[in-house]
Each structure stands twice: as structure tokens, then as C-alpha cells.
Amino acid sequence: MNTPAPLQLKLPRCLLDPGLSGLPVDADGLVALAVEHRDGRITDLRPLPETDIPLPLALTPLVEPHAHLDKCFSWADFPNPGGTIAGALSQNLREAEQRHGELVLARGEAALERAWRHGLRAVRSHIDSGGAGARSSWDALLELRSRWAGRVELQLVALVPIGYWATPAGAELARWVAAAGGLLGGVLGPPYGHGRRDRQALARLLDLAEALGTGIDLHNDEADREPARGMRLLLNVLRQRRTSPPITCSHAASLGLLNRSQLAPLAEALAAAGIAVVALPLTNLWLLGRRTGQQPLLRPQAPIHSLQRAGVTVAVGGDNVQDPWYPGGDFDPLELLRLAPLTSHLWPAQRRDLAAFTTAPARLLALSWDGVLRRGAPADLVLTGAGNWSDLLARNPQRRVLRNGRWLPMPDGGPAAALLNASMG
Ligand SMILES: [Zn+2]
Structure with a gap:
């Protein structure tokens, strides 16, 4: 040449x-x-x-640390103009009833085509994995992963209610996902489980990930109340253990409601436990802090700077694209970067602010090139x-x-x- x-x-x-x-x-x-x-x-x-x-x-080229390829581009048929989490979940469940492998493959193909042309080189996607159609979604996205190898690296995470991992079906799913090179994920509140339920489910998830040699990526504390309840529970469970698999917590929005003296020790504990955080400001701004008939006052999102100062690896992601959870988005990392000064007071001329879009997600996804x-x-x-x-x-x-x-x-x-x-x- x-x-x-x-x-x-x-x-x-x-x-x-x-x-x-x-x-x-x-x-x-x-x-x-x-x-x-x-x-x-x-x-x-x-x-x-x-x-x-x-x-x-x-x-x-940039890195998308958190997406949902199985449901993207479904807003037109399953809109949620009220923008509530309950509304999004209910539309998500309706949409999932008619989801099938061919549809997921078509959505994923369109998503990676846009991601690639927009300048993304890797995408981590969560996949709804608890229902009857989960296997066909996984088959479709594994096919997509091999089609796009060398252009956009695709990482896949099984998304289920956290309690699912404590069931026999959950253990079977974990083995299957690990064999496919995927990660284990889930949703840790809200709503949070009563009593010891979440604690036992988390312990089971950690056992499975450790035994199978996989990483974990949880939706944790995507909330505008009960600040950091999920994160504290996770840290408590980890304190009972000598080792841990690599853990990422996505969202961590309610941590932003802690005051400085509450947040600093929590951030230090997260850094010491090696837990990385993916901040998702767009969906947090759209879904959280809603007040019927009034403008929002609370705008909770992961406290990016405080976490970084404590030594936590923090990446910023786009999350949902044109699905019941968020009507916008286009797998465009420059859009996210352009909005970040407004959403999160990140100024890309600052080394650490820009790192959240570039080198930090590359490290979080353990990509072979640091960017x-x-x-x-x-x-x-x-x-x-x-x-x-x-x-x-x-x-x-x-x-x-x-x-x-x-x-x-x-x-x-x-x-x-x-x-x-x-x-x-
Ligand atoms: Zn998500």
C-alpha cells in the first residue's frame, strides 16, 4: 500500500x-x-x-460502555411520552413479548452500522435475558458480534432481575452466558428487595461470576430516592468475601444525592473494591426527578468528579436509544460529548473529563488498545x-x-x- x-x-x-x-x-x-x-x-x-x-x-475512535441493542429503535411502536420508569418498564415488557431473533439482529445491525460510522470502536450491550425469547436475542447478538469483529467490538451482558441468579434457571443462564464470552448483569433496585433477598441474590451472583470467570455489570441505583442503597449493599456483601470478579456499576445516579461527607467514604470504598462506574446522564435526566405537572428540581446522576477524585474508573455512556426508556440517541459518541458540559459539567479540555469518554471506557471494557x-x-x-x-x-x-x-x-x-x-x- x-x-x-x-x-x-x-x-x-x-x-x-x-x-x-x-x-x-x-x-x-x-x-x-x-x-x-x-x-x-x-x-x-x-x-x-x-x-x-x-x-x-x-x-x-470512542467507546460506548452501556447500550441496549435488543430493544433499540422501538420507541415508535412502544412510546412512553410520560417518561416514567414504570411506563418504560411496562412498554418494555409489551415490546419484549413480540421480540424475536430476526428483529433483534436487524436492530443490532442498524445500531452498529450507525455506531461505526459515528466513530465508535466498541459497544457493551445489555440484553433482556429472563424471558422466553432471551435465547433468540442472544443468538442474534452473538451472530452480530462475529459479523462486526474487527470493526466494532461487541460485549454482551445478561440483564435480569437480580434475584434470578439465585434460581436454577439463573445458574443455567450464567453457565451459558459465560461459555459465550458474556458478562452477568442485573438490576439492583429500585425497588430494592426486602430483608436478605437482595443480599443473597448478590452473593449468588458473585459466586457464579467467580466460578465461571466472568465479569459483572449491574444496573445499580438508577433512582432519585434511597441514595446509594444498592451500592452500600454491594459493598457490604463484598466485605464478607476475600476475592471478587471485576464489577461495573451502571447508573449510580442516586449517589449524586449524598452530601459530601457521605459520598467521600463511599467513593473511597468503591475505589478500594475496584468497582468501576458507568454514568448515564441522558436517561437519568429523562427518567428521574419527575414531578407531575411541574418542572424537575432533582437531577440525580452519578457524581462523576467525586468518584474520579477517589480513584474510581468512571466512563460516560449513552444507554437507551429510541426505545421506551429514552426517545432520542443515535449511537453517536460526539453527541454525548457535546451534551456533557450541560448534563454533567464535563469540559473536554480537561484531561479527566475527556477520559470518561475515551481511555476510561477502553480500560473498563479491557480493550486491547487504550485509545x-x-x-x-x-x-x-x-x-x-x-x-x-x-x-x-x-x-x-x-x-x-x-x-x-x-x-x-x-x-x-x-x-x-x-x-x-x-x-x-
Ligand atoms: Zn441500561
Whole structure:
């Protein structure tokens, strides 16, 4: 393959080889670079002299740590305009009654096609796994995982009520999921189980994951009340054990309701237990803190900065896409990044804030590439039509995605363009 002309772009310093010294970093934390690649690998990175020529802000491809491919794009048929959790659950159950493998495969295919063109390189998806149709959803998404290997890495998590793991059917599911290379998941409140029920179910889940050598990813404390009840229970159960499988807790929204003196020791305990957190601000803002007929006051979500300060690995994810749990979303990591200053006061010029979208989810998913550009790294980049972070927030930018040294086809504009074209005849 011929050597392509060097790319000229600006990349965040935190996504560049820390071994490169003396790089000029601008106020946005960006470094102007010439990037050379050959045969799908980066061959050279050179800082560019100061110039007035505008350069595109670039990132390495991003990672979606929390999605639901089995139900995505189902909002139109199963809407939940009231936006309550009860309404979402009831529509989810109705939708699941008619869900089948072919439908899940079609949804997953459409989802990964959009994810790939938007610049995602890995997606972790939870799958409703307690019902009669669960096996066909798994078969479909395992097929999807092999179809997309090398383009978008797909990780799969079994999602069931936590008590399911204490049943014989749960143990059988765990064995089957582990053999398929999946993770064990579940929902830990609300509602929380009475007495020792959740505690026993958690202990059983930990036993299964440890015996089978799988990781765990729980929906935990997706709530605007009973702050951190699930997280405290999990930590209590872990204190009774000498070892633990790798654990991720998704949502952790009610932790945001703790005051500083309650949160600091909890965050330290999570860091000490090696529990990672996936913050999901969009679904939390849509579903939580609702007050009938009034504007929301409580806007609970994972306290990202406090957790990071304590040493917890925190990634930000998109969660539901156009399903009963959230009407929007498009598997677009730049959308999530563009909204993050508003949803979570994350400012991507800050190393730690940007890490929640890039290197932290790569670590959380144990991906083979950390997402840092260095000589020998994959020639994978997302170039945006923005020149700096403010520009990125100002308007949804065009983008070009380079994967394995080749440009992906330009996005076709998607459903919005089709709609406009149709109206123009
Ligand atoms: Zn979820």
C-alpha cells in the first residue's frame, strides 16, 4: 500500500503518547500534529509549527460502555411520552413479548452500522435475558458480534432481575452466558428487595461470576430516592468475601444525592473494591426527578468528579436509544460529548473529563488498545469539522472516520436526510 499524505490535525494531549515530550499544547488541551500512517498503523507523529491555518479537532475512535441493542429503535411502536420508569418498564415488557431473533439482529445491525460510522470502536450491550425469547436475542447478538469483529467490538451482558441468579434457571443462564464470552448483569433496585433477598441474590451472583470467570455489570441505583442503597449493599456483601470478579456499576445516579461527607467514604470504598462506574446522564435526566405537572428540581446522576477524585474508573455512556426508556440517541459518541458540559459539567479540555469518554471506557471494557495515539497504534481517527471545543459545542459537526488506515464512506445523512429528500420530491 502507498504511504498516504500526512494528516494535519489537532488532537487532545491526553490521547497522545505520554512519551512524546515538549509538545506545544493550546488552551483547549490540543496539540497540532502531522500524523503519518501506513498499512493500518501509525508510523509517525510530529508536532506542527504554530500556524494560523485552522486544523480539525480529532479524537481516537470512542467507546460506548452501556447500550441496549435488543430493544433499540422501538420507541415508535412502544412510546412512553410520560417518561416514567414504570411506563418504560411496562412498554418494555409489551415490546419484549413480540421480540424475536430476526428483529433483534436487524436492530443490532442498524445500531452498529450507525455506531461505526459515528466513530465508535466498541459497544457493551445489555440484553433482556429472563424471558422466553432471551435465547433468540442472544443468538442474534452473538451472530452480530462475529459479523462486526474487527470493526466494532461487541460485549454482551445478561440483564435480569437480580434475584434470578439465585434460581436454577439463573445458574443455567450464567453457565451459558459465560461459555459465550458474556458478562452477568442485573438490576439492583429500585425497588430494592426486602430483608436478605437482595443480599443473597448478590452473593449468588458473585459466586457464579467467580466460578465461571466472568465479569459483572449491574444496573445499580438508577433512582432519585434511597441514595446509594444498592451500592452500600454491594459493598457490604463484598466485605464478607476475600476475592471478587471485576464489577461495573451502571447508573449510580442516586449517589449524586449524598452530601459530601457521605459520598467521600463511599467513593473511597468503591475505589478500594475496584468497582468501576458507568454514568448515564441522558436517561437519568429523562427518567428521574419527575414531578407531575411541574418542572424537575432533582437531577440525580452519578457524581462523576467525586468518584474520579477517589480513584474510581468512571466512563460516560449513552444507554437507551429510541426505545421506551429514552426517545432520542443515535449511537453517536460526539453527541454525548457535546451534551456533557450541560448534563454533567464535563469540559473536554480537561484531561479527566475527556477520559470518561475515551481511555476510561477502553480500560473498563479491557480493550486491547487504550485509545492513545502512538507509533505502532492503529491508524484509527475521528476527524471533526470543529476547530476547538467551543466550535464542537456550537453545532453538530461533520466528521470523517479513519479505520485501519482507510476512510469510512461519508455518512449518508441517515433518516433525517431521507425525510428532507422525500419532502422535496
Ligand atoms: Zn441500561
